[in-house]
Amino acid sequence: RTAQLVSNLLDMARLQAGAVTLRRDWQSLEELAGSALRSIEPALAAHPVQIALPADLPLLYADGVLIERVLANLFENAAKYTPPGTPITLSAHQEGEQTVVEVSDEGPGLPAGDVDTLFRKFTRGDGESSTPGVGLGLAICRAIVQAHGGQISAANRAAPAHGAVLRWTLPHREMPAIVEPEAAAQ
Numbered sequence: 001r002t003a004q005l006v007s008n009l010l011d012m013a014r015l016q017a018g019a020v021t022l023r024r025d026w027q028s029l030e031e032l033a034g035s036a037l038r039s040i041e042p043a044l045a046a047h048p049v050q051i052a053l054p055a056d057l058p059l060l061y062a063d064g065v066l067i068e069r070v071l072a073n074l075f076e077n078a079a080k081y082t083p084p085g086t087p088i089t090l091s092a093h094q095e096g097e098q099t100v101v102e103v104s105d106e107g108p109g110l111p112a113g114d115v116d117t118l119f120r121k122f123t124r125g126d127g128e129s130s131t132p133g134v135g136l137g138l139a140i141c142r143a144i145v146q147a148h149g150g151q152i153s154a155a156n157r158a159a160p161a162h163g164a165v166l167r168w169t170l171p172h173r174e175m176p177a178i179v180e181p182e183a184a185a186q
Helices: 002-017 029-039 064-080 115-119 137-147 181-185
Strands: 024-027 049-052 060-063 088-095 098-105 152-156 164-171
Touching: 024 029, 024 064, 029 049, 029 064, 060 064, 060 164, 064 088, 064 098, 064 137, 064 164, 115 137, 115 152, 137 152, 137 164
Parallel strands: 049 088
Antiparallel strands: 024 060, 088 098, 098 164, 152 164
């Protein structure tokens, strides 16, 4: 835990200082989600994970390692704060010039009050919780998403559903045209 805490603190410092160079490339959200899920598999053992991505979802132009970290943090938080057996869902869609990604759960939801405070360093939803953590995961997610030109927010799901939804966006970019080698030679 100490090594993970130090790693998170260093990552947060680098992100806030602008010392992280994004290594953007075209990424499949489905593949990034699969990698994130594998990396935290033990934490998700008691939760079914549902992936609901449209077949025509465009690739993301992003740093795959960092976006995988966002997904892993959001999945892990959902697993920490929801009862065993409750599902966690990843969904995404295009909304104008944005790709919108949501991680939702069917747990107790977010605490009353200003949910924006959850994205501050060392802030947790329940300060007196026995759930491990120091409150850096969502702050790191926000820093990564903002470094990509996106936004992240949290809310409770609309009634009659219950649980939380963490929604983040990335600017949509058109993929460059793929030129076939034969056509380029002409």
